[in-house]
Amino acid sequence: MAAPTPLALKRSYRCVSSLQQFYSGGPFAVSSDGASLACACGDEIKIVNSSDACVLASLGCDSESVTAFTFSPDGCFLFSAGHSRLIRVWDLSSRKCVRSWKGHDGPAMTMACHSSGGLLATGGADRKVCVWDVDGGFCTHFFKGHQGVVTCIKFHTDPNRLLLFSGSDDASVRVWNLESKKCVAVLEKHFSPVTSLALSEDGQILLSAGRDKVVNKWDLRNYSFNMTIPTYEMVETVCIIQPGNCLSALLETSGHRKPGASAPVYFLTVGERGIVRIWSSEGAVCLYEQQSSDVTLGSDEDDLRRGFLSAVVLPSDLGLLCVTADQQFLFYCPMKSAGGMLQLNLYKRLVGYNEEILDMKFLGDDEQYLAVATNLEQVRVYDVASMSCAYVLVGHTDIVVCIDTCISTYGRTMLVTGSKDNSVRLWDVKSRHCIGIGRGHMGAVGAVAFSKKWKNFLVSGSSDRTIKVWSFEGVSEDGDQEIALKAKAVVAAHDKDINSLAVSPNDSLVCSGSEDHTACIWRLPDLVSVAVLKGHKRGIWSVEFSPVDQCVITSSGDRTIKIWAVSDGSCLKTFEGHTSSVLRASFLSRGTQFVSCGGDGLIKLWTIKTSECIATYDQHEGKIWSLAVGKKTEMLVTGGTDALINFWHDSTAADKQEAFLREEEAILRAQELENAVSDADYTKAIQLAFELRRPHKLFDLFSRLCRRRDVEDPIEKALGGLGKEEIHVLLEYVREWNTKPKLCHVAQAVLFRMFRIFPPTDIVEVKGVSELLEGLIPYSQRHFSRIDRFVRSTFLLDYVLTRMSVVDPEETNLPNNGEHPMASENGVADEQDAPQSNSQVDEISCKGDTDKSSTSNEMDSMTSLKKRKSRKSKKGSTKKVKLTKHKNSSTISVEA
Helix, strand or coil: CCCCCCCCCCCCEEEEEEECCCCCCCCEEECCCCCEEEEEECCEEEEEECCCCCEEEEEECCCCCEEEEEECCCCCEEEEEECCCEEEEEECCCCEEEEEEECCCCCEEEEEECCCCCEEEEEECCCEEEEEECCCCCEEEEEECCCCCEEEEEECCCCCCCEEEEEECCCEEEEEECCCCEEEEEEECCCCCEEEEEECCCCCEEEEEECCCEEEEEECCCCEEEEEEECCCCEEEEEEECCCCHHHHHHHHCCCCCCCCCCCCEEEEEECCCCCEEEECCCCEEEEECCCCCCCCCCCHHHCCCCEEEEEECCCCCCEEEEECCCEEEEEEEEECCCCCEEEEEEEEEECCCCCCCEEEEECCCCCEEEEECCCCCEEEEECCCCEEEEEECCCCCCEEEEEEEECCCCCEEEEEEECCCEEEEEECCCCEEEEEEECCCCCEEEEEECCCCCCEEEEEECCCEEEEEECHHHCCCCCCCEECEEEEEEECCCCCEEEEEECCCCCEEEEEECCCEEEEEECCCCEEEEEEECCCCCEEEEEECCCCCEEEEEECCCEEEEEECCCCCEEEEEECCCCCEEEEEEEHHHCEEEEEECCCEEEEEECCCCEEEEEEECCCCCEEEEEECCCCCCEEEEECCCCEEEEEECHHHHHHHHHHHHHHHHHHHHHHHHHHHCCCHHHHHHHHHHCCCHHHHHHHHHHHHCCCCCCCHHHHHHCCCCHHHHHHHHHHHHHHHCCCCCHHHHHHHHHHHHHHCCHHHHHCCCCHHHHHHHHHHHHHHHHHHHHHHHHHHHHHHHHHHHCCCCCCCHHHCCCCCCCCCCCCCCECCCCCCCCCHHHHHHHHHHHHHHHHHHCHHHHHHHHHHHHHHHHCCCCCCCCCCCCCCCCCCCCECCC
16 A cells, blocks of 8 residues: 655745726726726825736826826827816826826816827816816916816817817817817707717717716707707716727617618617617617616615716727626626527626625635635625636625635535625525525624535524524425524533534534633534533634544634644633734644634634644735635635735745755856856855845955956946945955954945945935945044044054164154154144155165165174174164254153
């Protein structure tokens, strides 16, 4: 029998993708190619990839709400306006505000960019319309005339016709001529605020929509009114379908156009009903109407009339984008039905705001879907690959609190949800319908759990402190009808709310965790008490059975995690490390590890055998309420109060491989460094030592080169190509060396070369340079003071050696008055005239001896004889020297 493969423990996880909030309602804009969206999100602008809802950039607007923005025609710039009345121009490549200027007297509510990209038109709450020069930031046109807030604005489609159209709350549309700077027409047929304007491709037809439930058609050749098209709903957006678009092609091939007739104008409308309708200007007939709305409505009466807020016909074959009042972006693809008629299929749903994430579970055989319970009555099911909301389960009348999933014995994927409406609902994932509902709880259902082995029952726990066992055997045959689930057993389990439930792998036990600080183990199916787990000091938030051992893990508000024995209810281990309540804990690696998350926003990975916390991750800004672990891949998903969903993949093998490659690369670079030192290529050696971050090797190279006197300085050549980050690192090294007297001379030499190579303007721009210089100055002053004291102390030695005739300075170096250079009139050493070091004195002495030997050999012998006699003299006999008698030589002051 083959030995079992050893279990590889997980060492690290990596956050590979995130689904975060990117739209909180308000204005939005679509780029010209449809690849990106600009969305208002609080006091920021989020640039989002329209394919997977990935946030590409966040533009801060100085804590002000954004009221309007639009893209430039080439997609390189974004124009925005907010409550501060500033109009900003953002460069999307650098993600910086390159220009801003003061706009209206109130917030700008709408804006549009000319097709040339040089002009920007804005309409504000101050009832004014302004046109701005984008490059100069000055106002070119200033129009007054509206009696209400300007709600929409649009340039003429023909760039040669400088016309601007604006709609207002005063139910009028005005046409402004930019050449004459006058209002050329006032179009008045609406009886409520104008919400949208649309122009045909030839620029001869204008459509205006309003909340008076009509669309008006205008002829721009003479600014005359043509017709009124009743829509029977408040229209928020009207869009003309231009020729060449995929929608237009399908409409023409669907038989809507009469033979020989002129090309009609096709347009679509969206509004309060949440459906898309396509119209033809010929006869004002509705060519297509959605049968049902894809907008998920809540149970509140105020939500019943919420629908689409806006719509955009996307370029190319991307279809249609509609935006809902609950911050969802719906992407439709036009297709032909079996009968040859036009049909709009919803192929992608991006949710801009998820609110608070309460619970999550993986769905499907390959775990390609994720069911998410937010602070809403619906359950949103996401496609993990595209981050798109695949569908929404609607049925509860209050917030869904908990979720669990299972795959039944006959292969159906089912989902159970518990809600604050005191009910439990069973869903069939394939049909996306509720197939069973359990009523009977007297409080909010806070925990649900499926059977693990037989998959024929589920357990629910409520704030009414009871646990119910529900059987759903009768729903297996007909999964499209909603039937009432029957409660097989009920027990009053706890003294307070029940927060969590878990069923054992063999379906024999169920464990419940409550706010009463205890967890209880019950025997199924009759819910007979087996053990009470006491030891936590706060409420228990989660419980889970080990997949292999007879134990249970619990997490509590007392910041601890405990593992309990099922047999006797004893506590086996306690884990501490979180700084706040531990809200979730789940087993990993066949029960040898577990992962936990809590109110401190931290995710921790633990090994049970060693009781060690292997890794800690901080990717959330609030409490982490939900934790989902994939059964096959053991991928983690976390979500919490920050409306952020993070996906974590096991990166143990990848990190190990990357570490091995880094180590191998470091060995090769180290060998290259040694080769450069051997070849005396010091420039390359310094660069390699700096790249490898080896300060000791770098110091060795610097100290070796400081002793050389080459014409070309390798240090300056190596330091010349450093960037600002590298300069910062080098200054850190120099600061460290400068703190030690034995290393300071090298540090000062490198610092001298740095200041000689780089101008002060470049050094000042280095991040954190002020702190580094503050650390260099005091030690440098101390070193210079110490050297100065040392030089001063050498003056006494010079004097003594001179008086002992050990050194014989030349006569030419003496002062004119015959005084010794070490002495002044008051007997104090003169710093400017005194020799600076012993080496200089030795040099003078050697030079004098050389001159004497060149004069005659006898003088050498006499000098040496005199020196030998002076050494043998005990009482200091008179010495024959060339120096004159010193003045006040008896008192010499030397300053240490």
